[in-house]
Amino acid sequence: MEIRHLRYFKVLAEELHFGRAAKRLFISQPPLSRQIKELEEELSVKLLTRNNKRVALTEAGKHYLSECEQLLNGLEKAKQQCQQIHLAESGIFNLGYISSISKQRLSELLKQIKELYPLLQVHLFETSSQKQLTALEQGKLDLGIVRAPIIRPMFTQKSLYEDGFVLALSNSRGQKINDDLRDLNLRTSSFISYNSEYAPVYHQKFLEICSRLNFTPIVMHECNTMQSILELVAYDVGIAIVPKTAQQCGIASDIHFLDIPTSTDIKTQIIMTYLSDNPNKLLITISELIYNLFK
Known part of the structure; x- marks a missing residue:
C-alpha cells in the first residue's frame, strides 16, 4: 500500500464518481479504477459498491475513509512541521549578551550551534541588559544573556551562574x-x-x-x-x-x-531569558546548550 492509494480513495469517496475523481487527480479513469481495486485486494474488503449509475461507500469504506483522513492529515501536519524546522535551522537566530560574559564560552557555543545547524546564521548583539529586554519584547532578539533581576512576566528565564x-x-x-x-x-x-x-x-x-x-x-x-x-x-x-x-x-x-x-x-545573577511565546523552534535546544556551557 502506498500513499497514493489513500489519496485516490479519499478523493473518490468525496466525489462518489470515477470521472470527477479522476479529473481532480489529473489522471484517467482506468488507472484510478486499477488503484482502487489494488487497495481493496490488499485490504481484502470491498470499500465501494459501483454500477453504471452510482458509486457508494460500504460500511467498511466509510470507516476506512475516516482512517484515511486522519492519516493524510497527520502526514500533512508532519510535512508542515518539518518545513518549519528546516526554515528555523536555515534561518537567523538573534542572540544578545552583556559584554562581561566569557568570550571563550561564547565562541564554544557558536561552534556547537554550527555543528548542529550548519545552515543557521547566529547574529550576535553585545549590549546592556535593559536594551536586550526591549529588543526581546520587540522581537528583534530571540534570546538574551543578561544580568538579573528582571521583573517581566512574559519572559522565561533561567539562572546561569553567580558573578562576584x-x-x-x-x-x-x-x-x-x-x-x-x-x-x-x-x-x-x-x-x-x-x-x-x-x-x-x-x-x-x-x-x-x-x-x-x-x-x-x-x-x-x-x-x-x-x-x-x-x-x-x-x-x-x-x-x-x-x-x-x-x-x-x-x-x-x-x-x-x-x-x-x-x-x-x-554578587549578581547572570541569566538567560526569552519571550515565553517566542515561536522559534530552536529556542529550547540553544538554551540548553547555553545552560550547559555557562552554568
Missing part, C-alpha cells in the same frame, strides 16, 4: 601594591565604570562595594562595554571594579586583578 566582583588595575600599578588594597588610595583614585543608565544593576553593585570600603568613588570615565573598561585600565588611565568573569577576557593578561575581601557576598 574584583578590583582591576594595570600590571604596573599592581606590582607596586603587593596585592594589598591598603596600599591603594581608593579615595583619590580615578575610577572607570559603566554608565549608570546603561548598566544600572552593575552601577548599584559598584557603589555598594565602594560604600563597604568607606569611600565615594571618583568616576572619571564611563563606558558601555567591559572591553573598553579593561583597555583603559590596562593603559593605566584608572582602576575599576569589574565582574569576576572579566578575568577570562582576552585582555586580562595586561591587567592585575585583586579580590575585595569585604565584598565577597556582593
